[in-house]
């Protein structure tokens with residue numbers, strides 16, 4: 085069990101929670117994640133560790149599905165039943181001069197520790213931060229402290245450029261060159277960013293978030309096809325070079341339990357009443 | 358032994374064989390000839406004194422019977438249920454030549470279940486030296502028992518949120534009730550064994566940290582063979598194609614058969630293809646049936662006599678209407694929008710015997726396509742690579758199995774046994790390895806200290 089010692093709402097759908105997890109914090113490296121089970125009936129879900137202190141880890145949870153909402157119901161002082169990690173591999177920080185980083189929605193959370201590591205190596209960072217609207221943007225101030233250039237896009241134009249991150253990237257790629265890119269966000273976004281960057285001979289790292297159960301390479305639920313090879317995101321990733329990832333297959337795998345998710349949400353509505 | 362009727366049991370997850378009553382156990386025990394040179398004992402991987410414990414049943418001294426088994430087998434109520442007896446003790450029983458062999462497994466289960474509810478006193482003198490065990494499967498559990506009995510301060514580290522390894526997440530409730538696994542584990546807790554869940558050794562705590570920061574004198578690795586083997590055919594990553602581990606874990610560990618009360622979902626659809634012929638395949642097929650699939654078929658590339666599963670599971674599966682489609686080898690999955698809807702199989706014929714003594718399946722270049730809603734790939738497991746990837750000095754072979762010599766790995770003080778060393782095998786072999794390793798671990802620690 086792990087106690088929640090701090091919690092704050094980053095926006096109306098996204099919470100930041102800090103939990104006691106000394107052993108995980110000790111061995112943690114940027115890029116790694118934990119698997120969390122809120123209570124004995126809950127699913128196991130993977131969440132990126134955004135920050136650590138000596139005794140705690142910080143997670144950012146977007147309350148989109150039933151299980152993430154259950155975590156959202158927990159408050160300071162509550163215990164999370166199961167937290168296991170740190171899982172997955174540390175990210176590889178490339179030896180480059182200028183990185184183009186792209187975050188979509190809550191993807192900003194897993195991107196943050198990566199950019200922090202780039203920043204510490206003195207690498208120039210250009211960030212495109214996209215969200216549905218102004219109120220969905222997270223970590224803007226934290227990024228400001230470590231990035232050299234920040235461009236914001238929102239689907240509804242409530243802040244920054246009205247449009248998708250790709251609209252902004254197109255404009256940037258016409259004017260500038262970058263040594264490497266990182267994109268983290270919804271699968272559809274990563275798919276389009278990778279495709280666009282490829283046209284400019286720019287390689288893109290992505291962080292994949294398939295459905296996971298154990299997180300130790302045992303179940304195979306988290307598999308992804310890259311080139312013609314199968315990888316397990318939990319033990320081979322979660323970060324991969326995105327150029328040859330089969331995003332369409334992954335999107336299908338991600339959505340496979342959509343109907344069941346709906347049934348769970350109905351349950352949530354009933355419980356809330 | 359009586360079983361739950363097939364028509365009833367395909368709608369529930371309750372145990373299928375109902376177990377002996379005392380009278381039935383006495384009657385079965387009375388058939389034992391108490392051979393002078395029993396053939397059953399050497400056929401048991403851990404040499405349980407079978408005629409001795411059966412004699413105790415005859416004398417109606419179940420406590421004594423339990424003690425006799427427990428000397429060699431610390432998980433009798435589990436092994437009585439899941440050992441491949443027909444290939445071991447019962448296969449060797451002299452009575453089997455003319456009649457049916459003594460139902461040793463059923464008797465072991467009877468005595469084991471008796472022992473679960475009784476309290477035996479074991480006196481342990483603490484020696485205040487620590488050892489750590491990686492994995493709470495049968496190998497880890499039996500190693501814990503043996504080391505604790507010698508007086509060690511024992512901690513089992515388990516990656517998952519529940520203990521028992523395959524006994525917990527792999528073998529279904531209808532074959533091995535989880536309450537029994539829990540009782541066996543509680544027994545170890547009573548003896549003073551510590552259990553730590555959510556601890557992935559190599560990640561949460563490294564082997565080095567177990568030695569240097571946690572002050573362990575030796576480590577036993579019983580991390581099993583958890584990594585699913587792939588068919589390596591097109592379409593294998595389509596949605597609806599499960600590896601058996603995922604499928605069984607969703608049900609056994611995450612209780613998705615109780616969805617949406619437990620919120621981990623599962624879906625099988627009406628037509629389910631299970632690929633493989635071992636215990637895992639039988640478990641997956643019978644689980645799919647219980648989840649409501651109308652047609653479940655086993656696709657196996659050899660014939661009926663080559664199926665490696667326990668005999669009892671095969672006959673239970675047949676009774677439950679599982680359709681065995683033999684001499685078929687899947688070569689591709691087809692799908693619509695990345696969701697599987699067909700499996701293409703090549704028809705096989707049997708050729709010469711191979712190294713395993715079974716006839717080698719040979720492709721005939723004729724194919725058939727079967728409509729399916731989901732597929733469960735159950736063709737084997739290899740050791741999980743987490744420990745070897747994070748523990749550089751740990752030597753493994755080309756199949757990822759830890760290399761040992763008298764249970765000692767390439768790292769001094771680190772021992773290993775069970776599926777992680779042998780590759781996917783059996784509960785009893787893993788348990789035996791955990792027990793035998795304890796002798797070498799104890800020797801190692803005592804020599805180091807003197």
Ligand SMILES: Cc1cc2nc3c(=O)[nH]c(=O)nc-3n(C[C@H](O)[C@H](O)[C@H](O)COP(=O)(O)OP(=O)(O)OC[C@H]3O[C@@H](n4cnc5c(N)ncnc54)[C@H](O)[C@@H]3O)c2cc1C
Pocket residue numbers: 439440441491492493494495496497514515516517521522523524527528529556557558559579580581582583605636637640667741743744774775776777781782783784785787
């Ligand atoms: C579905 C199924 C049905 C089976 N049916 C039968 C049967 O009927 N009869 C029979 O005899 N055998 C059967 N087997 C085989 C049998 O279960 C195994 O041979 C046996 O469980 C192996 O025991 P083990 O202790 O070596 O490993 P496991 O039981 O695999 O246990 C290993 C444990 O270690 C944990 N672990 C792994 N890595 C780490 C790590 N780095 N840190 C911490 N913990 C870790 C795992 O989570 C797991 O809990 C079956 C197997 C399966 C999958």
Ligand code: FES
Pocket residue numbers: 295296297298299300301302303304305306307316317318319
């Ligand atoms: S989550 Fe189970 S293998 Fe990756």
